[in-house]
Amino acid sequence: MIENRPIETVRSRRLDAGSKSARKLPLDARTLPMVKRLVRDYLVRYWLRIVLAFALLGLVSACTATIPFILKELLDAAFSGGAAADSAWLTRAIDGLFSPDPRFNQLYFIALLTAAVFVVKGSAAYGAVTMMAYVGHRSVADIQDAMFARLMRADLGFFHNTPTGRLISAFTNDASAMRSLFSDTVVSIGRDIVTVIALVAAMFWIDWILSCITFFVFPLVALPVYRIGLRMRKVSANTQAEMAQFTTLQDESFQGIRHVKAYGMEDYETGRAMSVVGRIFRLNYKAAKVRAITEPLLEAIAGVAIAAVLLYGGFQVSAEARTPGDFAGFLAALLLAYDPVRRLARLNANLQKGLAAAERVFATLDIEPEIVDRPGAGPLTPGAGGIRLDEVVFAYDRRGRAATPALGRGGEGVTLDVPAGKTVALVGP
Known part of the structure; x- marks a missing residue:
């Protein structure tokens, strides 16, 4: 089961010719x-x-x-x-x-x-x-x-x-x-x-x-x-x-x-x-x-x-x-x-x-992914158990970067049960 918790992200740390920090440097x-x-x-x-x-x-x-x-x-x-x-x-x-x-x-x-x-x-x-x-x-x-x-x-x-x-x-x-x-x-x-x-x-x-x-x-x-x-x-x-x-x-x-x-x-x-x-x-x-x-x-x-x-x-x-x-x-x-x-x-x-x-x-x-695994996360290997999504939400901010979703509003997340050994496809907007 995947808990309904905010996804931890690591913001990009880079210095490029177009960034403000780069332009401040001579x-x-x-x-x-x-x-x-x-x-x-x-x-x-x-x-x-x-x-x-x-x-x-x-x-x-x-x-x-x-x-x-x-x-x-x-x-x-x-x-x-x-x-x-x-x-x-x-x-x-x-x-x-x-x-x-x-x-x-x-x-x-x-x-x-x-x-x-x-x-x-x-x-x-x-x-x-x-x-x-x-x-x-x-x-x-x-x-x-x-x-x-x-x-x-x-x-x-x-x-x-x-x-x-x-x-x-x-x-x-x-x-x-x-x-x-x-x-x-x-x-x-x-x-x-x-x-x-x-x-x-x-x-x-x-x-x-x-x-x-x-x-x-x-x-x-x-x-x-x-x-x-x-x-x-x-x-x-x-x-x-x-x-x-x-x-x-x-x-x-x-x-x-x-x-x-x-x-x-x-x-x-x-x-x-x-x-x-x-x-x-x-x-x-x-x-x-x-x-x-x-x-x-x-x-x-x-x-x-x-x-x-x-x-x-x-x-x-x-x-x-x-x-x-x-x-x-x-x-x-x-x-x-x-x-x-x-x-x-x-x-x-x-x-x-x-x-x-x-x-x-x-x-x-110097690009670094903004979405990374939690420290110590193990590989996902096929097993006997199923997968349950319980009110899972995800969001991007206005600049298209991963952001912490607004919580506390029930019914807006994804709830889904995937039995072991089955393939489920999500279709639609």
Whole structure:
């Protein structure tokens, strides 16, 4: 016999991007715990592949950093006949290896070294990208498995309050953004940061004065890039929410197409869709403008830095204080560093987009059923006894959550006897 007692429930305890408690927290306060959770729950298990990928990315960066030195040695050999003081070690090391003429001998060696560097760089980049692609796709698959398992254990009240389109969007749009976060963004962090550090070290090695002149202006871009990233995260969160709304609208319209046709609501449903599509367009266009802000900013700063290098370096070469190889090597390092710096400036916007998707995914993963078994409840096994329902009542509140029914009003509950071994079906409203 089941007693007529209120069903004990456990309210959902979660923090999602749409909740009031989440909105009270600044973005930075939510970012660090979320990144830690991503690493702990989904990346640590693939640590070996990640370590190997970062080692290969380090090799890519090292190969990139050798290019300015190769150019420096090439020009010094061409202009000084292989007798430059700082390249004498290379002349002695390869003496007579390819040609009796020291100048041509050094040129042959530099040409072969250049080809070898680019072959190694390309091979290492391929290995790193494929390894991180595996980590990204496998991690997202793990997240999708976990989300589906969690949703299968959610109670009906959750599905009553949550549009189907939002759930589908979490598996498609949000998962796609997180896949890019795991693979492309992590690869860019491992490759571009190390490459910039290596090239900056090469620049200081070649000419520390020129390096100081160059990097005096680059910190000016740090604060704007940071603020752009925060704006991008907000725009991305709104875009993902609208995409979920659009998926919900499609599901409702296609599932209820008979009613749409029967009541002549084609124009109404089309208007709803056009309204949502218009909002998505405006958000995507706004995101594109936010991402593009970094381009003119970096171009202006890079132009000032390169102009200063050309002016100072040109005077140094004219006064024979520096060799043409020194100047060309430094300029090559500066130009090679510009592209990864530009990618890193855009990286923050892409990173914030992935983190906005991760917030929505974790909101789904943190769902807890509101209706749970009492502590110590045993399994229901077939037995000889029957089941008796005596004035059993159940209720939902206005938000569709399980609630304590109003008691004390007789005749409103369910009273039913089910004999042992019999199946009883309840039919009707």
